[in-house]
Amino acid sequence: MNITTRLKMMSFMQYFIWGSWLVTLGSYMINTLHFTGSDVGLVYSSKGLAAIVMPSLVGIIADKWLRADRAYMICHLVCAVALCYAAHVNEPGLMFWVMLVNAMAFMPTIALSNTISYSCLEQAGLDTVSHFPPVRVYGTVGFIVAMWAISLMGVELSNVQLYIAAGASLVLALYSLTLPNIPVVKSKSAPTLASKLGLNAFVLFRQPRMAVFFLFAMLLGAVLQITNTFGSPFLHDFARNPEYADSFIVKYPSILLSVSQMSEVFFILTIPFFLKRFGIKTVMLMSMVAWMLRFGLFAFGDPSAVGFVLLMLSMIVYGCAFDFFNISGSVFVEQEVTPDIRASAQGLFMTMVNGVGAYVGSILSGMAVDYFSVDGVKDWQTIWLVFAAYALILAVVFFLCFNYRHAGKNNTLRTATH
Structure with missing residues (x-):
């Protein structure tokens, strides 16, 4: 299997996970758990809080100490555990903290998936400008497929959507072990923390x-x-x-x-x-x-x-x-x-x-x-x-x-x- 096909599979699963719950979790919390609109807003705010700092911090780790593919695997393992636990939560405050943990692990994987794709394409001697967009579009396809699957299975108002997302996270974590190694950048003039x-x-x-x-x-x-x-x-x-x-x-x-x-x-x-x-x-x-x-x-x-x-x-x-x-x-x-x-x-x-x-x-x-x-x-x-x-x-x-x-x-x- 060539590298572009493998990266397309990674991109598909990356956004399949998100599509499994991002659009439908609000309906589950309002209709099944009977959360208020403010409760739902609070839970969804976890994504914003995590996006403020976590992608940059994990990027520093991936640049200096831990290979990007390994950081990617660890993040998705954390996501799998957090999402599985979230399926058992029925209290707004606890749901916020569990989904915050999930967001802190998931938001960095968006940038890491791009990093892995660019690095693998370069290692294969392929032009990233022409080959990356066809890889990334499979992410959109994955998001759409997840939405259709959740809807056709009739689990939009069920915690099953969280189990599906958790299972997909676990599969992607294991799949990332098969990807090429992404070397840690070693440079005497490494970017400063402020720059990162x-x-x-x-x-x-x-x-x-x-x-x-x-x-x-x-x-x-x-x-x-x-x-x-x-x-x-x-x-x-x-x-x-x-x-x-x-x-x-x-x-x-x-x-x-x-x-x-x-x-x-x-x-x-x-x-x-x-x-x-x-x-x-x-x-x-x-x-x-x-x-x-x-x-x-x-x-x-x-x-x-x-x-x-x-x-x-x-x-x-x-x-x-x-x-x-x-x-x-x-x-x-x-x-x-x-x-x-x-x-x-x-x-x-x-x-x-x-x-x-x-x-x-x-x-x-x-x-x-x-x-x-x-x-x-x-x-x-x-x-x-x-x-x-x-x-x-x-x-x-x-x-x-x-x-x-x-x-x-x-x-x-x-x-x-x-």
Whole structure:
């Protein structure tokens, strides 16, 4: 079996684990364990807290002391134990701590899987630029397959999803033993701790434009967490209406939600065109408008014929909403900073989106859901309209505050002036 096939299998399992519970755990906690929206937000905030520091810390260990493939194996073993234990938890506070342990082990594996892939491709003499994307896309496939499996098996409201994720983590840990060795980097001029943690990139906050960009990256990261946390519980709640209790959406909500990931694949391919043609400001504004549409369509969607079309449109615009700020934002950072802080600037961007933004989004969205709930019944239309208004306000303020002039479609992504 060639190395690209082996790496595709690794990528598939990496995101299969995440897809097994990320979208559906909220429904399990609300409908089966009877957690409140704030409880669910707290549990999901563990991912954001872990993403602030753990990927960088584990990266240091993998760079200096422990081979990346071995660190990867250990992390997934910890994930397997934590997820298996989480399946027995029925108390919000304990669930937070168990899922925090899982997140502290899992979040570093995202970066480690990329490191392993790049290293193995280089060892095989393959061009990483052309060979890595086909490897990574199998991760998206794995995420979608997991969502379909959890839905078709009828375990979205069961702790079985956690057992499946735990089993997949164990399998991936064992599978990582078969991967090529990833040598520890030995260099006399090793990067400093500050560099590894991305601290030297904070100099970018001295530039008003970049400070505004990173602030809105954080605020958009919060938006992403909202849909990850409460998209599935929203669809499950249609079961309260006898007219919709046996509908496809109620029975298989994860299958519908998986259309969002399918949409991502398409919109990723359009990013180079839109960035070159319109520039980062317009592309980010398009993302914010897409988030507004995502939530607005949720507000008026339901399992009826017309409502289903609205929900499907919401899934499709998700690809634009996610890709046009997450991936385009990363490209913008890459183009705007000097080479000596490029890596740490990327780390700062991911920390703002998946760390601080994810944490803030989890906590505040949980509070909002509880605020618009009466006796456990959630006013989803109002909730989604509030989130849509939030995205619209972000778009207006971003348009007014972000000082950017696109150089033109035939030039690079850099602005005309810095």
